[in-house]
Amino acid sequence: MIQILKYTELDENFYKGRDFENTASETVKSVLEEVEKKGDAALRIYGHKFDVSVPAQFEVPQEELKAAAEKLMIQNRDLYDALVYSHTLALEFAKKQRESFTDFETELTTGLITGQKTIPVERAGCYVPAGRFPLVSSVIMTVTPAVAAGVKDVILCTPPRVHPDDKDAAGKKGEGVPGHAFAGGKPYADEGIMAAAYICGVNHLYAVGGSQAIGAMAFGTESIPKVDVIVGPGNKFVAAAKREVYGTVGIDMIAGPTEVMIIADKSANPAWVAADLLAQAEHDVVAQPVLVTCDEGLAKAVSDEIERQLETLTTKEIARQSVETYGKIIITESYEQAAEVANRKAPEHLELAMEEGKERDMVESLVHNYGSLFVGHASAEVFGDYAAGLNHTLPTSGSARFTGGLSVRMFLKTVTTLRVVAGSSGSHRSAVAAGFLGDAEGLAGHARAARVRIEK
Missing domain, CATH: 4.10.910 (30s ribosomal protein s13; domain 2)
Known part of the structure; x- marks a missing residue:
């Protein structure tokens, strides 16, 4: 069960950042060195080692992306429409962000004319994982703000798949599985990711995954061009690679384990709160779901509801480990104290599951360290993940104290001018x-x- 404790029982370690990618650094350094020295040859070496396919060429043709989108539209229209809707909102929001970065000139004193220009980078690299559940929404969240910023060349790297035309040949050889990659076939990727890439306007998609893909985008190879910034989520090896190449290229952030904090009052629906906590817990066994409330009755009801909902959750093994290892329900003496907990923790996602009124307004005015804020019972965090215009690539492990989430800002340079x-x-x-x-x-x-x- 989830741990329930009082504010006074909180350990200082609760507020410390959680970083689980350092153990991957040594492995990643050697991968990056090889990619920088050997280019495509290194991508093929590591592809054989880690992937299911090592295609003859890495770029997936635009016709394949278009075909994947058309296939999705026919075979799963609900998902296709959801991707289009999510992209439309994300693009509208990102364009509004872009409008907030204005160019200007001003005469500070007679004859001294200073100015500011906001210029998009020339090429952006997006990374999208494709594990057991490929993150199609991450295509939208990484590509869309780059397009809205005005980036001319947006490329995307994602782990390769065996092309449908090559599956028979791969099957006869016992290849196309981890550890036994099928080599020399046509470039291909997860069809959902390809469809989303076409919808979002990706210029080039490369079937390359892992830390070697980060190296390829950072240094450039014979097939994959060097980019100016790299964005997107990934496992600990991808995160470590992004840390290593920072300075050679810009990066969005180093993402640690995901987290949600919900500040809830007695008006909150325990089933909704539990569902939101579990939605975060199912991401990873090290995800951290946290509820903060003054109401002990709500705390108990949410705890019971978590147990009830876990039984029907297909991801319950992951979610349960997250809840029992890192989950917490914190009982505070006041909602001012709850806001203090939030500001010290600086969570990735912060929900205010509170009744509209002065108390919620007070908490909203007090909190200032978070990646995204979700105000009111109807504002589910999962909307921000998928379909509300907001970007779901957000700061974790306390980094919301000094940075915000991925936005058009990542793809823009603010430069200054002087005329005398x-x-x-x-x-x-x-x-x-x-x-x-x-x-x-x-x-x-x-x-x-x-x-x-x-x-x-």
């Missing part, structure tokens, strides 16, 4: 000031470059 009118009072004052500051720092060349402009 020769002979203006602003030009003269800046030259004088720069000269004195250069002297103070022992940089005679700086001082001279300033003063030479006002010498007669």
Whole structure:
């Protein structure tokens, strides 16, 4: 069962960031070194080691992406429509974000004209995992803000699959399974991911997975171009690879275990709260679902509801381990105290399952450390995951204290400009000031470059 404890019983470790990817660093370093040195050859070596397919060429043709989308539209129209709806909302929201980054020029003082320009990066790389449950929604969340930002070339890497045309040949050889990759076939990927990539407007999709895909996008290979930024989720090896290549390229963030915190009052529906906690718990055995409330009756009701719902959850083995190892229900003395817990924890997702009114308004005004905030009983966190316009790539492990989630900002550079009118009072004052500051720092060349402009 989930642990129930009082605020005063909370251990300081509860507030510390949780990072489980460091153990992968040494393995990943050698992979990245090989990819940087050997390019495509290294991708094939690691493909044989980790994947089910090593295609003759890595890029999946656009015709295959289009065919996957058309097939999905015919065979699973509900999912196709859901992807289109999710993409439409995400694009609308991301475009609105883009509008908030404005270019300007302003004359700070006579003749000194400063400005700002917001410029998209030239090429963005998105990574989308394709394990037991390929993350089709992550295609939307990574690609859409890049497109909205105005990035000209958006590429996507995802683990390869055996092409339908090659399945018979692979089967006869006993290949096309982990450890026995089928080599030399046509490039292919998970059909849901390919369909989503076509819907979202991916320019190029490469059937390459794991840390080697991160290396390929960071350094470039014969087949895969070097990108400016890399975004997207992945396992501990992908996370470690992103950490290693940061500086060579920009990255969105290092994602730790997912987490949700729900601040709930007595008006909350225990079944809804339990469902939201379990929705997060089923992600991973190290996911952390947390409920904070002043109401002990609600705490007990939610605990009971978790046990009841677990029995019918197809992912109950993962969810139960998450709930029992990392889950908590925290009883606070006040909702101000609950807000304090949230701010110290800085959760990835924060829900306010509270009745509309002054108390909820007060909590909403107090909380300021979170990846995304979901206000009110109807605002399920899962809407943010899938279909509300918000991006579900969010800071974890306390990093919401200093950063937000993935947005168009990741794909934009804010650069500055200066225009100076020769002979203006602003030009003269800046030259004088720069000269004195250069002297103070022992940089005679700086001082001279300033003063030479006002010498007669």
